[in-house]
Amino acid sequence: MSERGEPVDPRRNNPDSHDEAPVEGAFDSADTRHDEDDRLKPGFVSAVLEAVEEGEAEQARELVSPLHPADIADLLELTPSDQRADVAAALGDLVGAEVLSELNDYVRDDLIGALAPEQVAEFAAELDTDDAVAIIEDMEEDEQQAVLEALDPEDRAAIESALAYPEESAGRLMQRDLVAVPEHMSVGQLIDYLRDNRDLTTDFWEIFVVDEAHRPIGTCQLSWVLTCPRNVAVSDLMKREQTLIPVDMDQEEVALRFQKYALISAAVVDGSGRLVGMITVDDVVHIISEEAGEDILRLSGAGEGDINEPVLDSYRTRVRWLLTNLLTALVASTIIGLFEGTIERMVALATLMPIVAGVGGNAGSQTMAVTVRALATNQITASNTRRTIVREMRVALLNGGTVAVVLGIGVSLVFLNPALGAVIASAMLVNIVTAGLAGVSVPLAFDRLNLDPAVASSIFVTMITDSMGFLAFLGLATAAGLTG
Amino acid sequence: MSERGEPVDPRRNNPDSHDEAPVEGAFDSADTRHDEDDRLKPGFVSAVLEAVEEGEAEQARELVSPLHPADIADLLELTPSDQRADVAAALGDLVGAEVLSELNDYVRDDLIGALAPEQVAEFAAELDTDDAVAIIEDMEEDEQQAVLEALDPEDRAAIESALAYPEESAGRLMQRDLVAVPEHMSVGQLIDYLRDNRDLTTDFWEIFVVDEAHRPIGTCQLSWVLTCPRNVAVSDLMKREQTLIPVDMDQEEVALRFQKYALISAAVVDGSGRLVGMITVDDVVHIISEEAGEDILRLSGAGEGDINEPVLDSYRTRVRWLLTNLLTALVASTIIGLFEGTIERMVALATLMPIVAGVGGNAGSQTMAVTVRALATNQITASNTRRTIVREMRVALLNGGTVAVVLGIGVSLVFLNPALGAVIASAMLVNIVTAGLAGVSVPLAFDRLNLDPAVASSIFVTMITDSMGFLAFLGLATAAGLTG
Numbered sequence: 006m007s008e009r010g011e012p013v014d015p016r017r018n019n020p021d022s023h024d025e026a027p028v029e030g031a032f033d034s035a036d037t038r039h040d041e042d043d044r045l046k047p048g049f050v051s052a053v054l055e056a057v058e059e060g061e062a063e064q065a066r067e068l069v070s071p072l073h074p075a076d077i078a079d080l081l082e083l084t085p086s087d088q089r090a091d092v093a094a095a096l097g098d099l100v101g102a103e104v105l106s107e108l109n110d111y112v113r114d115d116l117i118g119a120l121a122p123e124q125v126a127e128f129a130a131e132l133d134t135d136d137a138v139a140i141i142e143d144m145e146e147d148e149q150q151a152v153l154e155a156l157d158p159e160d161r162a163a164i165e166s167a168l169a170y171p172e173e174s175a176g177r178l179m180q181r182d183l184v185a186v187p188e189h190m191s192v193g194q195l196i197d198y199l200r201d202n203r204d205l206t207t208d209f210w211e212i213f214v215v216d217e218a219h220r221p222i223g224t225c226q227l228s229w230v231l232t233c234p235r236n237v238a239v240s241d242l243m244k245r246e247q248t249l250i251p252v253d254m255d256q257e258e259v260a261l262r263f264q265k266y267a268l269i270s271a272a273v274v275d276g277s278g279r280l281v282g283m284i285t286v287d288d289v290v291h292i293i294s295e296e297a298g299e300d301i302l303r304l305s306g307a308g309e310g311d312i313n314e315p316v317l318d319s320y321r322t323r324v325r326w327l328l329t330n331l332l333t334a335l336v337a338s339t340i341i342g343l344f345e346g347t348i349e350r351m352v353a354l355a356t357l358m359p360i361v362a363g364v365g366g367n368a369g370s371q372t373m374a375v376t377v378r379a380l381a382t383n384q385i386t387a388s389n390t391r392r393t394i395v396r397e398m399r400v401a402l403l404n405g406g407t408v409a410v411v412l413g414i415g416v417s418l419v420f421l422n423p424a425l426g427a428v429i430a431s432a433m434l435v436n437i438v439t440a441g442l443a444g445v446s447v448p449l450a451f452d453r454l455n456l457d458p459a460v461a462s463s464i465f466v467t468m469i470t471d472s473m474g475f476l477a478f479l480g481l482a483t484a485a486g487l488t489g
Numbered sequence: 490m491s492e493r494g495e496p497v498d499p500r501r502n503n504p505d506s507h508d509e510a511p512v513e514g515a516f517d518s519a520d521t522r523h524d525e526d527d528r529l530k531p532g533f534v535s536a537v538l539e540a541v542e543e544g545e546a547e548q549a550r551e552l553v554s555p556l557h558p559a560d561i562a563d564l565l566e567l568t569p570s571d572q573r574a575d576v577a578a579a580l581g582d583l584v585g586a587e588v589l590s591e592l593n594d595y596v597r598d599d600l601i602g603a604l605a606p607e608q609v610a611e612f613a614a615e616l617d618t619d620d621a622v623a624i625i626e627d628m629e630e631d632e633q634q635a636v637l638e639a640l641d642p643e644d645r646a647a648i649e650s651a652l653a654y655p656e657e658s659a660g661r662l663m664q665r666d667l668v669a670v671p672e673h674m675s676v677g678q679l680i681d682y683l684r685d686n687r688d689l690t691t692d693f694w695e696i697f698v699v700d701e702a703h704r705p706i707g708t709c710q711l712s713w714v715l716t717c718p719r720n721v722a723v724s725d726l727m728k729r730e731q732t733l734i735p736v737d738m739d740q741e742e743v744a745l746r747f748q749k750y751a752l753i754s755a756a757v758v759d760g761s762g763r764l765v766g767m768i769t770v771d772d773v774v775h776i777i778s779e780e781a782g783e784d785i786l787r788l789s790g791a792g793e794g795d796i797n798e799p800v801l802d803s804y805r806t807r808v809r810w811l812l813t814n815l816l817t818a819l820v821a822s823t824i825i826g827l828f829e830g831t832i833e834r835m836v837a838l839a840t841l842m843p844i845v846a847g848v849g850g851n852a853g854s855q856t857m858a859v860t861v862r863a864l865a866t867n868q869i870t871a872s873n874t875r876r877t878i879v880r881e882m883r884v885a886l887l888n889g890g891t892v893a894v895v896l897g898i899g900v901s902l903v904f905l906n907p908a909l910g911a912v913i914a915s916a917m918l919v920n921i922v923t924a925g926l927a928g929v930s931v932p933l934a935f936d937r938l939n940l941d942p943a944v945a946s947s948i949f950v951t952m953i954t955d956s957m958g959f960l961a962f963l964g965l966a967t968a969a970g971l972t973g
Binding site: 040042043044045046047050051073075082083085109196199200202208209210226227228230231232233234246258261262263264265266267268269286287290291293294295297298300301302304305306307310311312313316317319320323324326327328330331334335337338341342345348349352353355356357358359360362363364367368370371372373374375376377378379381382383384385386387388389392393396399400403404407408411412437467471475 | 535800856
């Protein structure tokens with residue numbers, strides 16, 4: 006997509022890409038392709054699909070060629086799955102390596118499944134190691150092997166060594182191409198070195214200074230290099246404090262570290278402290294978003310929750326959760342069963358009991374959502390656990406008190422039965438306080454046990470609020486002798 | 490925190506900061522202050538608090554001084570609110586402008602409330618415009634005015650013009666300090682210009698090339714500048730395609746745009762296309778995380794959901810939601826009331842009915858979570874709305890069928906009543922399919938109406954799944970003549 010002049014372009018991933026296209030697309034304010042939210046307009050998408058259906062590949066290419074690779078990826082995602090291969094074929098080399106690396110995982114797997122290993126290898130060779138790994142890591146073992154064999158030895162070695170690190174670790178995320186220089190260099194020597202080695206990496210924002218054992222000892226922002234005289238030593242310019250990323254660190258922690266220390270790039274080191282790669286912020290931005298967004302899916306048991314996931318995969322993930330929910334509902338049901346006699350004598354109780362359980366469940370969800378978010382953002386530690394619980398109990402008492410009074414008065418008036426009103430008010434208060442306690446302490450307990458609080462908590466909190474709601478209401482009604 | 494040599498450090502926000510501190514803290518692998526998740530260890534926090542309580546300010550400062558400003562901010566957040574002012578006072582200038590800008594909003598407001606306007610102005614003057622604005626924007630009108638009056642005219646003008654833009658807009662987020670050069674410059678001239686103007690901005694990663702009217706016409710990554718000979722013209726080096734950010738764009742859209750196009754920095758332009766500022770990725774990273782994480786809080790009605798929010802604020806937000814939930818529960822309750830006669834004749838129905846509603850509610854939440862996430866990440870447009878609904882209906886049919894069979898067989902066996910089993914199975918199927926339809930179409934409808942699907946959907950979907958669950962189960966039981 007670059008329009009930078011040919012002769013001086015130091016690095017260019019894909020020499021066949023549509024670099025000479027007119028300047029348009031996502032960058033044009035009078036844009037016929039994007040809506041105000043930067044999404045592709047439906048009219049544009051259907052124009053492309055129609056062109057492809059009618060065999061007008063050239064027309065489709067003309068429409069698509071001004072788009073940024075991220076937008077071409079969007080276009081393929083918006084294309085119905087049975088037409089994707091046709092659209093990709095019609096667009097030809099517009100669907101390049103960069104587009105593939107921007108694609109939703111499911112859509113990419115779909116498309117790549119239709120390609121020969123040699124073609125996949127060609128794409129992989131054009132990309133940074135981390136993007137190439139992202140494309141290859143989800144393939145079947147034998148297909149992966151075929152792609153690796155089609156790669157040239159150097160690329161193959163880089164990708165294989167990345168694949169040797171655990172999934173979702175810094176080792177998979179990092180790129181091996183980076184600029185590392187010895188500390189005795191001056192700014193002038195550094196600039197000369199960079200000018201002489203234009204093809205050393207793709208994009209870089211910082212330079213790493215290393216000792217003889219290739220251990221990072223400092224970092225230089227490029228802006229510092231550019232604003233300093235040539236005779237200054239790199240070791241005087243660099244910042245010695247660095248946030249180093251261990252190569253086996255989980256990507257979620259990497260993302261939190263980038264966020265916390267506002268990093269643009271960071272050195273990745275192996276067990277002996279040697280510099281083995283670099284992670285740049287553009288590689289973690291989508292992880293930050295994914296990790297922050299996935300809790301909502303996990304809490305409801307929707308798994309990956311991607312609209313491109315195959316229906317059967319979504320079914321498998323979700324039905325497991327619903328069947329578990331069925332079991333927990335049985336607990337609540339059993340509790341109601343204990344009070345069949347009471348209900349028989351006063352059917353109004355059956356009418357009212359879902360209110361207590363329902364509102365309690367909602368109060369539990371609120372507290373649970375707050376706690377899960379605070380845990381995910383590292384806001385809760387042992388230092389403030391007690392304080393957080395106390396805080397949530399205060400909110401729960403205020404909430405419980407308010408809802409209890411409103412509901413109690415309402416029921417007293419509607420049923421002309423102040424005793425029933427008092428019973429439901431007390432049950433509501435008990436249940437909202439229980440819900441608050443469960444909503445904050447269950448996720449905290451799971452976190453302490455190193456289990457994902459978002460996945461495991463919801464089942465327990467729901468079971469507790471459902472059961473307690475029925476138990477408190479029907480139990481109090483029986484104890485109060487409401488039904489004689 | 491920088492250890493870069495004094496004489497060549499081109500920019501240094503806070504000359505009084507603890508730059509000469511030993512290299513330790515977050516960057517040390519044998520770390521006594523951080524746990525494996527990069528959070529401050531409880532032992533370390535209490536050591537600092539004890540030192541402060543015992544009046545040993547010097548000891549507290551010694552403990553804290555090796556920390557990164559982001560960690561000092563964490564320390565203050567982990568400190569109980571009634572001790573925060575004391576801790577901040579004891580730490581003195583260790584709590585600098587950078588620490589303030591890293592602090593949680595509630596904690597910061599708390600601390601700043603105790604400061605004189607002159608002190609706040611001093612902090613603001615040390616920061617980039619965007620960080621200064623973040624500190625000042627939440628203050629009361631009159632306090633804000635006092636701080637602005639204490640600023641020097643230049644800083645004041647910059648902050649006032651930022652405050653003139655709407656909250657959460659690009660104008661608030663951008664910094665005014667940036668490097669913009671005319672296109673006729675050569676790389677050599679650019680480097681000389683940068684060396685002569687070391688104090689022009691804090692951190693920058695790209696250079697903007699502008700025309701005579703100060704409209705951006707291209708962007709140069711610093712790495713391109715550094716890898717090119719001095720005689721190359723900047724206009725040959727720059728990338729003409731740029732993602733420009735309109736100054737009034739909402740920060741959520743800014744964040745999505747940075748994510749989509751993997752931007753490091755972007756030019757902000759006013760209505761006439763003139764370059765007025767720059768946004769860098771470190772300023773949007775926390776917005777990406779916030780925006781992705783807030784849907785889980787909104788869906789449950791927990792508002793901001795921050796554990797530092799004052800209890801009364803949390804109460805107000807949440808109780809409003811619980812009272813709304815009470816109203817929707819009344820709808821479900823009314824439906825049960827219609828079948829009082831049926832329940833009286835067969836109390837087992839009262840025992841079983843929460844199962845149908847509960848599991849249906851869960852199925853609705855799953856679909857809703859998936860849809861809300863897909864909408865938030867711009868994955869759904871008019872191009873694939875129908876397809877998304879069809880997909881969710883397929884999953885719902887599979888889920889409904891499976892749960893219905895399991896529940897139907899179970900109930901038939903336990904109650905020795907195949908008719909009851911058939912009734913509950915049918916009700917379950919109906920409710921899960923209804924839940925799926927509501928879970929996907931309600932958020933889509935709200936989005937179409939330009940309402941936040943995360944906030945508004947949950948009430949409706951819950952009401953639908955609750956009511957439908959009871960209606961289908963009790964209605965079918967009545968219709969089937971189960972109770973004679």
